[in-house]
Amino acid sequence: MRIEDIHQRLVEKFGIDAIRELKTGVKDPWIEIAAHRISDVAKFLHDDKDIVLDSLNDLTGSDWLETDPKKKTPCEPHVEVVYHLYSYTHRHWCKLKVKLPRWRDGVAGELPEVPSVSHVWSIADWHEREAYDLVGIHFTNHPNLRRILCPEDWEGHPLRKDYEFPLEYHGVRGK
Amino acid sequence: MSLTLEDPRIVEFDVRTDEMLVNMGPQHPSTHGVLRLLLKTDGEIIHEVTPHIGYLHRCAEKIGENLSPPQWIPYTDRMDYLAAMNMNLGFALTVEKLIGMEVPEKAMNLRVIISELGRIASHLVGMGAYGLDLGSFSPFLYAFREREIILDLFEEACGARLTYSYLTIGGATHDLPGEITIPPGLAQLTGRDPNLRLQWVDALRMFLDWMGPRIQEYHTLLTRNAIFIKRTANLGILTREMAIAYGCTGPVLRGSGVDHDLRRDGEPIYTRMYEGYNYKIPVAPFDAAFGKTPKEVVLGDNWCRFFVRMMEVAQSIEIVRQSLDRYPTAKGEFRVPFKMNQKLPADEVYLETEAPRGAMGFYVVGDGDAEPFRARAKSSCFCNLSVTGPLCQGILIADIPAIVGSLDIVMGEIDR
Numbered sequence: 001m002r003i004e005d006i007h008q009r010l011v012e013k014f015g016i017d018a019i020r021e022l023k024t025g026v027k028d029p030w031i032e033i034a035a036h037r038i039s040d041v042a043k044f045l046h047d048d049k050d051i052v053l054d055s056l057n058d059l060t061g062s063d064w065l066e067t068d069p070k071k072k073t074p075c076e077p078h079v080e081v082v083y084h085l086y087s088y089t090h091r092h093w094c095k096l097k098v099k100l101p102r103w104r105d106g107v108a109g110e111l112p113e114v115p116s117v118s119h120v121w122s123i124a125d126w127h128e129r130e131a132y133d134l135v136g137i138h139f140t141n142h143p144n145l146r147r148i149l150c151p152e153d154w155e156g157h158p159l160r161k162d163y164e165f166p167l168e169y170h171g172v173r174g175k
Numbered sequence: 176m177s178l179t180l181e182d183p184r185i186v187e188f189d190v191r192t193d194e195m196l197v198n199m200g201p202q203h204p205s206t207h208g209v210l211r212l213l214l215k216t217d218g219e220i221i222h223e224v225t226p227h228i229g230y231l232h233r234c235a236e237k238i239g240e241n242l243s244p245p246q247w248i249p250y251t252d253r254m255d256y257l258a259a260m261n262m263n264l265g266f267a268l269t270v271e272k273l274i275g276m277e278v279p280e281k282a283m284n285l286r287v288i289i290s291e292l293g294r295i296a297s298h299l300v301g302m303g304a305y306g307l308d309l310g311s312f313s314p315f316l317y318a319f320r321e322r323e324i325i326l327d328l329f330e331e332a333c334g335a336r337l338t339y340s341y342l343t344i345g346g347a348t349h350d351l352p353g354e355i356t357i358p359p360g361l362a363q364l365t366g367r368d369p370n371l372r373l374q375w376v377d378a379l380r381m382f383l384d385w386m387g388p389r390i391q392e393y394h395t396l397l398t399r400n401a402i403f404i405k406r407t408a409n410l411g412i413l414t415r416e417m418a419i420a421y422g423c424t425g426p427v428l429r430g431s432g433v434d435h436d437l438r439r440d441g442e443p444i445y446t447r448m449y450e451g452y453n454y455k456i457p458v459a460p461f462d463a464a465f466g467k468t469p470k471e472v473v474l475g476d477n478w479c480r481f482f483v484r485m486m487e488v489a490q491s492i493e494i495v496r497q498s499l500d501r502y503p504t505a506k507g508e509f510r511v512p513f514k515m516n517q518k519l520p521a522d523e524v525y526l527e528t529e530a531p532r533g534a535m536g537f538y539v540v541g542d543g544d545a546e547p548f549r550a551r552a553k554s555s556c557f558c559n560l561s562v563t564g565p566l567c568q569g570i571l572i573a574d575i576p577a578i579v580g581s582l583d584i585v586m587g588e589i590d591r
Contacts, residue, residue: 122420
């Protein structure tokens with residue numbers, strides 16, 4: 001099934017409010033989903049007989065903030081969660097995106113929230129922990145949202161574009 | 176009835192029977208690097224395993240945002256350092272997909288030779304180290320003897336023995352070498368003059384001819400060894416559904432009976448490299464062409480995963496042979512130039528390639544600058560390791576190395 005058909009099915013099922021956009025004309029087309037519906041959409045994509053996207057190949061986040069003042073900002077500052085899905089049954093790909101504000105309610109330090117999909121794909125458990133750890137996205141309903149790669153007492157989220165490298169960690173000097 | 180000291184029931188009150196927490200690693204030799212497993216045990220029985228990772232974390236993804244793609248290639252070497260060639264290839268192909276570059280036939284041919292050799296070398300370590308985990312030392316020595324020759328050949332091609340940075344964006348940094356002195360290990364094993372000068376491709380052919388029959392010896396040492404079968408068969412059974420849910424890829428997935436190999440089922444930019452090659456993809460349950468399966472073996476157990484790797488070595492030898500036959504007549508150059516500061520288009524791509532340990536994915540976002548806006552490496556071992564917890568429930572402590580070893584993880588790739 002092509003991504004256009006999957007998009008069509010999703011719009012029929014969830015409406016235009018939840019399924020915001022189909023981005024084509026790029027190398028990997030994607031569907032943008034409203035953050036609060038991602039869990040239901042994921043469940044539907046996993047279970048529907050014609051789609052069966054049974055594998056979550058990759059889940060990651062990226063921070064869209066241009067820190068170079070000389071350059072034009074590519075778009076409004078925001079944070080994205082990107083889902084790369086694959087179906088072993090039908091051998092097709094799909095890519096989903098969820099766009100979030102950089103900080104919840106605009107308060108710096110408050111992580112943006114998105115529902116977890118770890119009950120749909122078990123691997124999302126670890127991928128979401130990594131996205132939380134490095135990009136700073138809070139996955140609600142996650143069974144065990146702890147840091148996975150950085151130490152538990154690490155401060156900040158390194159893949160944020162405005163992350164500042166710590167000058168000292170437990171007596172070890174940085175920079 | 177009164178209790179006396181001889182009464183066995185008294186002992187029951189004295190022995191603590193609650194759960195015990197045991198730390199396995201991060202220095203335990205059977206954990207393949209700095210992996211720490213936190214075990215919750217009841218005597219010898221495991222109740223829960225929690226892997227703790229991150230000891231090798233360098234945040235390579237952050238570094239990737241500050242370097243141009245050719246500069247980041249050496250960092251991909253250090254992810255899966257046992258199959259650095261395949262990591263280079265994965266990232267190079269992703270960037271080529273982003274900029275829409277087509278590499279010539281000769282470069283593709285060279286890449287097939289090199290990356291399949293990398294797969295053989297990596298699986299040899301996997302096999303040897305798995306033998307070590309289960310207490311048999313000698314296969315490790317044989318595996319390293321063979322791997323040494325591959326490393327010598329790689330050294331002639333690019334100068335490095337572990338972190339090659341050889342396959343790069345647009346092809347490879349150099350063409351395959353011409354005349355070389357025979358690798359010392361190969362001269363010794365085949366009884367040639369150690370000063371013999373010969374073509375690199377002929378040395379490789381000589382090695383493949385010698386290597387082919389050796390696989391039978393490994394089967395005698397490990398695969399069909401009664402002790403080995405007892406330690407691996409019917410243990411750590413990973414069902415097909417679980418393997419897919421936990422995102423397992425590569426030999427772990429094929430050992431669970433999913434017929435999926437990105438060299439055949441991947442994206443066109445990758446599969447066109449392997450067009451026209453004649454090879455089989457080993458998938459459990461194994462058909463008769465791969466030999467007899469011991470009767471204790473269950474679909475998806477440790478033995479299946481190990482056997483998939485062993486069979487892939489044989490298949491990779493076949494692929495390299497066919498590729499060597501094509502190499503002299505392959506058209507084009509070994510490289511399309513790619514400037515160090517070449518601008519990347521404002522687009523984003525994700526590409527997975529079949530590395531020896533599974534599907535290695537790279538996700539690169541360009542924004543019109545030479546440095547990618549976001550460079551992400553999705554590790555196959557990361558996903559394969561995540562299944563350890565559910566796999567290790569209710570087994571004995573002594574079986575943990577057998578299960579973790581059968582997943583064949585490399586911590587450099589997991590922690591990135």
